[in-house]
Amino acid sequence: MNHQEALTIQVFTLMDSLYEKGMDEVVISPGSRSTPLALAAEIHPHIKTYVHPDERSAAFFGLGLSKKNKRPVGLICTSGTAAANYTPAVAEAGLSHIPLIIMTSDRPAELRNIGAPQAIDQGDMYRNYVAYYTELPVAEGTQDYTGLIGAKVKQAGQYFTGTSLGPVHFNIPIREPLMPDLSRTDLFTRERIEVKEATIHYDVKPLNGNILVILGETDASLNHLEDVFSQPNVIVVADPRQHARIISDNVITAHDLIFSCLTDQQQDFINENLDYIIRVGEPLTSKLTNRFLGHSPVKQVLLSEFEVIKTFPVSPDEVYVGDIALTLNDLIGSGNDHKLKDWFINLDKEVRKYIDENIDSYNDEGRFMYEVLRRTGDDIIFASSSMPIRDVERYDTLSAKRIYANRGANGIDGVVSTAIAMAAKDKVTLVIGDIALYHDMNGLIMSKLNDIDINVVVFNNDGGGIFNFLPQYENKDHFERLFGTPLDLNFEYSAKLYDFTYSKIDSMDDLNDFKMPDSGRNIIEITTDRTDNLTSHQKLKSEIAQLVKRFDT
Known part of the structure; x- marks a missing residue:
C-alpha cells in the first residue's frame, strides 16, 4: 500500500x-x-x-x-x-x-x-x-x-x-x-446510525408541600409539564433561556428584580412557607436569584441532564442525573396551599405591569431592548453576554421569544459567529454591544459568504457598559482607560465591508419611525450613553424595589 x-x-x-x-x-x-x-x-x-x-x-x-x-x-x-x-x-x-x-x-x-x-x-x-x-x-x-x-x-x-x-x-x-x-x-459506504440517547431515571419519592422550581436552560423541552407547573403548591421561576417560560402565565420571569428587593419580612415569609427548592438544568443568569438560592435554608434538589454536576450557587442536598423532565414530573408531589404561589405570581405580574406602564418615561438601552423585543416576529433572540442578556431578562415582559446565549463561559468572543450559524437554520435577531461586535466582527463574513439573513442590533454606548454597574466605576481616575474602553467606532463601515444594510437610531423618535427588517443582512446601530443608561437602570430598579417592598405578604 x-x-x-x-x-x-x-x-x-x-x-x-x-x-x-x-x-x-x-x-x-x-x-x-x-x-x-x-x-x-x-x-x-x-x-x-x-x-x-x-x-x-x-x-x-x-x-x-x-x-x-x-x-x-x-x-x-x-x-x-x-x-x-x-x-x-x-x-x-x-x-x-x-x-x-x-x-x-x-x-x-x-x-x-x-x-x-x-x-x-x-x-x-x-x-x-x-x-x-x-x-x-x-x-x-x-x-x-x-x-x-x-x-x-x-x-x-x-x-x-x-x-x-x-x-x-x-x-x-x-x-x-x-x-x-x-x-x-x-x-463512503456507511449509513447513519440513529443513536439512542443514554439517559438515567431514578425511582423517585415525591416531595409534598410548597415547592419552588428554578428552571435554568435545558436541552430537553419542559413544555409538556404545564399541568405540573399549574399545581397550587408549585412556584416556577424561569431563566430567559428556558423556553418553558413561554407556555404559561404561571411562570415567574421578573425574579431578578423581585429577589433583589425583598424585605426581611418577605424573606421570612418565603422561607417559612417553602418546603423544597428544585433546581433544573444550568445555573441561572440572574445574580440576585442565585444569591437568594445561596442563602436559602430550604432543602435544595438539583436535576442535571449531564454527569458533570454544576453545583453553583450552592451545593444541593440531593442530585438526580439524566431524564430531567421525567424526574421532575415524578418528584413534584401534592399540596393545596396556594398562598405562596399566589403571592409570587401576583407580584410578578405587578412588576411586569409597572414596566409596561412606565417604560415610555425612559430613553435608555432597557427601553430600546423593550421595543426591539416587540418589533421582531417569531425570531430567535440571540443575546450577547454582559448587558444584553440581562436587559432581555429585565425588559422582556411578554416572555414570548425563544432566547439563546453563550452562557457556558459567558464570554463575548464568538457571539456574532454563533448567532449567524443559528441564523442559517432559523430566523434570528442578534442583540449585542459595541465591544462584543468589535470582538467578533470577522464573524460577519459568514453571513455574506453563505447568504444568511440576520438582524444585528448593536447597542453602541462607546465602551463596556456593564462596568458602569460594578464597583470599578467609582474609581474615576482609571475607569475609562481600563474598563470603559471607549472605541469610538461607527458600524456603518462594518456594514459596508461585509455587505450589510445599515440603519442608525439615535433616539426613540428614530425608533418609532423604524420597522425591523423581515429579511436580509441588516445592522441596526442604536447609540446610547453609558452614564445615562446606568442612571436610568438604577431609577427603574429603585421604583420596582418600592413596589416589591410594599407588596403585602
Whole structure:
C-alpha cells in the first residue's frame, strides 16, 4: 500500500465513520496540512461544509450550528496556531455540553520540536475542555488502520449524545504529499446510525408541600409539564433561556428584580412557607436569584441532564442525573396551599405591569431592548453576554421569544459567529454591544459568504457598559482607560465591508419611525450613553424595589 492510498483510506474512513455517528456538517478553515481532511469532508455525499478563514470565529460558527439541537458538528483546521484559535469556542462547548468534533491536522513526529514552521505542541491541547482526546497514527502504508479508526470514533461517539455530551478532539499528524485519491468515493459506504440517547431515571419519592422550581436552560423541552407547573403548591421561576417560560402565565420571569428587593419580612415569609427548592438544568443568569438560592435554608434538589454536576450557587442536598423532565414530573408531589404561589405570581405580574406602564418615561438601552423585543416576529433572540442578556431578562415582559446565549463561559468572543450559524437554520435577531461586535466582527463574513439573513442590533454606548454597574466605576481616575474602553467606532463601515444594510437610531423618535427588517443582512446601530443608561437602570430598579417592598405578604 503506497502513501496516497493509506492517507486516502485513513481520512475518508474517519470522515465516513463520523458521518455514521451523526456528523453531517463541517466547518473548514483553509490550510495546507489539513488538505486531505478538508477534501474528504468536501466530497462526502452527505456532509455539508462551510468555509471560514478565521479559526476563532469558525469554531464559534460550528458551535452555533450545533447549539439548538446539539447535533455533532465537525471543525477542520491546519496545524500550529490555527488550532490554538479554536480554544475559546472549545471552552464554551465544554461548559455548555455542545458536541463539537475538533479535527486538528498536525506535523508528523519528525517535524515536531525542531523548529519546523507551523508546528506547536498540539497533543491534548484542549485537555481542560474536551470529553475525549486521541491522536491518530500517521498513514504510512505499512498497516491498514481502518479498524483502529472505527474504534476511536466509537469511543468518541459516546460523547455525541446523552448525559456525557461534549466536544471531542482528534489530532491527526499528516505526512506529505498531502493529496488523497479523490476518486475513492467508494469508501463512503456507511449509513447513519440513529443513536439512542443514554439517559438515567431514578425511582423517585415525591416531595409534598410548597415547592419552588428554578428552571435554568435545558436541552430537553419542559413544555409538556404545564399541568405540573399549574399545581397550587408549585412556584416556577424561569431563566430567559428556558423556553418553558413561554407556555404559561404561571411562570415567574421578573425574579431578578423581585429577589433583589425583598424585605426581611418577605424573606421570612418565603422561607417559612417553602418546603423544597428544585433546581433544573444550568445555573441561572440572574445574580440576585442565585444569591437568594445561596442563602436559602430550604432543602435544595438539583436535576442535571449531564454527569458533570454544576453545583453553583450552592451545593444541593440531593442530585438526580439524566431524564430531567421525567424526574421532575415524578418528584413534584401534592399540596393545596396556594398562598405562596399566589403571592409570587401576583407580584410578578405587578412588576411586569409597572414596566409596561412606565417604560415610555425612559430613553435608555432597557427601553430600546423593550421595543426591539416587540418589533421582531417569531425570531430567535440571540443575546450577547454582559448587558444584553440581562436587559432581555429585565425588559422582556411578554416572555414570548425563544432566547439563546453563550452562557457556558459567558464570554463575548464568538457571539456574532454563533448567532449567524443559528441564523442559517432559523430566523434570528442578534442583540449585542459595541465591544462584543468589535470582538467578533470577522464573524460577519459568514453571513455574506453563505447568504444568511440576520438582524444585528448593536447597542453602541462607546465602551463596556456593564462596568458602569460594578464597583470599578467609582474609581474615576482609571475607569475609562481600563474598563470603559471607549472605541469610538461607527458600524456603518462594518456594514459596508461585509455587505450589510445599515440603519442608525439615535433616539426613540428614530425608533418609532423604524420597522425591523423581515429579511436580509441588516445592522441596526442604536447609540446610547453609558452614564445615562446606568442612571436610568438604577431609577427603574429603585421604583420596582418600592413596589416589591410594599407588596403585602
